[in-house]
Amino acid sequence: MRRRNPYPGVTRVVDRHGKERWRFRMKGRPSSYLPGPYGSKEFERAYYAALDARIEVAPRFDPGTFNWLVELYRAAPDFQNLKARFQRNLALEMERFCREHGHRSVAGLDAEIVEILIGRKAGTPAAANKLLKLLRRLCTFAVKRKIIRTDPTYGVKPIRYATDGYHAWTEAEIAQFEAHHGTESKAVLAMRLMLYTGAARQDVIRLGWQNVRENLIVYRRHKTGGEAVVRIHPELAEVLATIPGDKMLFLTHTGGRPYKPETFANWFKDQCRAAGLPHCSTHGLRKAGATRLAEHGATEFEIMTFLGHKTPDEARTYVKTANRVRLADSAAEKLLSNHVERLDINRRKALKLKRK
Numbered sequence: 001m002r003r004r005n006p007y008p009g010v011t012r013v014v015d016r017h018g019k020e021r022w023r024f025r026m027k028g029r030p031s032s033y034l035p036g037p038y039g040s041k042e043f044e045r046a047y048y049a050a051l052d053a054r055i056e057v058a059p060r061f062d063p064g065t066f067n068w069l070v071e072l073y074r075a076a077p078d079f080q081n082l083k084a085r086f087q088r089n090l091a092l093e094m095e096r097f098c099r100e101h102g103h104r105s106v107a108g109l110d111a112e113i114v115e116i117l118i119g120r121k122a123g124t125p126a127a128a129n130k131l132l133k134l135l136r137r138l139c140t141f142a143v144k145r146k147i148i149r150t151d152p153t154y155g156v157k158p159i160r161y162a163t164d165g166y167h168a169w170t171e172a173e174i175a176q177f178e179a180h181h182g183t184e185s186k187a188v189l190a191m192r193l194m195l196y197t198g199a200a201r202q203d204v205i206r207l208g209w210q211n212v213r214e215n216l217i218v219y220r221r222h223k224t225g226g227e228a229v230v231r232i233h234p235e236l237a238e239v240l241a242t243i244p245g246d247k248m249l250f251l252t253h254t255g256g257r258p259y260k261p262e263t264f265a266n267w268f269k270d271q272c273r274a275a276g277l278p279h280c281s282t283h284g285l286r287k288a289g290a291t292r293l294a295e296h297g298a299t300e301f302e303i304m305t306f307l308g309h310k311t312p313d314e315a316r317t318y319v320k321t322a323n324r325v326r327l328a329d330s331a332a333e334k335l336l337s338n339h340v341e342r343l344d345i346n347r348r349k350a351l352k353l354k355r356k
Contacts, residue, residue, distance in 0.1 A: 007047055010034065024050045064147070066138070067102035070094045073141050083222070085202070085261070093134050106142055109135075110152045118156065125159040132158055167279050168287035169195075180275035187271040189239045190251055190264075194285040196236040198228060198306045201268070201282045202261040208248040212240075229305055 009026035022034045022043065030053050036042030061067035073079050074094075079087065114135060121128035136153040143151050169177075174195070181187040193204050202222045211219045215237075217230045232240070243250055253259050259267070265282055272280045286307065293303050 006039075009051075010047065012038075026051070029053050061102070064105055064107060065103055066106055067098050069106050069138055069142055069147065070098055070102070072145065073138060076141065078141055090134075090137075093130065094138075097131070097134060106138075107148055109139070109148075111154075111156060114153050114156050118159065122159060129158040132156060166281055166283040166287060168291055169280055169284050170288075173277055173280060174288070177272070177275045177277060177280075181271065183239065184242065186251065187268070187275075189243075190268055190271075191285060192233075192236045192239050193250060194282060195289050196233040197230045198286050198289050200286060201265045203228075204282075205249070205251055205259040205261065205264050207250050209243075209245060209250075210248060228307070 009024050009029075011023050011025070013021050013023050015021055022038055023031065024034055024047065025031045029050060032046075032050055034043050034046045034050070036046070061071060074091070079090070082090065114132070117135070118128045118132050121131060132153065136151070139148065139151045139153050142148045174191070177191055178188050190204065193199060193207060194201075197204070197207070197217050197219075199207060199219065200221070200223065203219060206222075207217065207219060211217050212232070215232050217232055218227065220227050240250070249258055251259060251264070253263070268282050272278060290303050290307055293306060298306075
């Protein structure tokens with residue numbers, strides 16, 4: 001068995017005179033040759049001194065600029081502790097912002113300038129609000145690091161706008177997708193998994209028989225960490241019955257390889273286009289599943305469990321929408337009933353007049 005190196009970073013070299021020497025090399029520390037025989041006290045003193053040494057790295061950007069602040073933030077636990085996917089998206093947002101404003105002073109940002117920056121994107125409210133969130137995140141970090149005293153984004157309100165977000169699949173679209181691909185296809189398996197479990201794209205690719213507990217599917221959402229517990233619907237049970245019991249992933253790439261969330265989303269989008277549904281997406285199936293539950297009288301907390309959320313706030317939206325539809329239907333029925341009743345009364349009156 002190979003012995004572990006007691007002095008990591010140390011390697012034996014023979015110089016051009018044939019003399020044995022010990023070189024220390026480690027990332028972030030200056031390279032050096034260690035004196036004395038290997039393992040001697042003199043050698044160890046030099047080794048531990050080399051371990052404690054650090055290379056002073058000059059900042060790549062002028063201190064006080066947004067480029068400099070972003071570099072500090074990316075190296076801090078505030079950024080490092082975020083989930084990898086969120087890190088990637090946030091890094092792209094910061095890069096876009098710094099391309100235009102990276103050279104500007106952080107201390108020079110005030111509420112008026114924030115309003116101007118947000119106002120420039122008023123035509124695309126979602127992008128404007130995303131920029132405000134980014135500035136708020138960076139300024140909160142800058143206040144914590146005592147780079148600025150106050151947060152200039154404080155009191156700046158996001159732009160309000162009406163949006164339904166992703167398109168929720170209709171019953172007709174679900175039927176069209178299944179008719180095109182067939183119930184034995186991987187496309188329908190993927191669709192039913194998302195529709196009947198509420199799993200997002202990054203969750204559905206990790207589902208397998210290990211998540212099945214009797215007639216339930218139990219999994220933890222990657223985004224929120226919340227636990228989702230869903231009873232297996234008969235239509236989902238039908239397609240799961242075709243999957244071998246030892247399969248750890250229900251959905252796999254060619255050759256049994258696991259999907260990446262982005263790759264899976266792109267593949268599923270292709271299946272939607274092939275079925276003549278280019279406007280449909282993976283997220284729209286979560287909305288369709290939650291909408292179905294609300295329309296069948298599920299409570300906010302039942303929908304919250306289905307979606308794997310930690311609070312019922314979003315579930316409340318589905319319940320309110322379903323209640324509005326039910327009230328509208330009920331009102332329409334009453335109007336129609338009263339209209340028919342009035343017609344009947346008028347008809348009886350007309351008959352009486354004729355008899356006279």
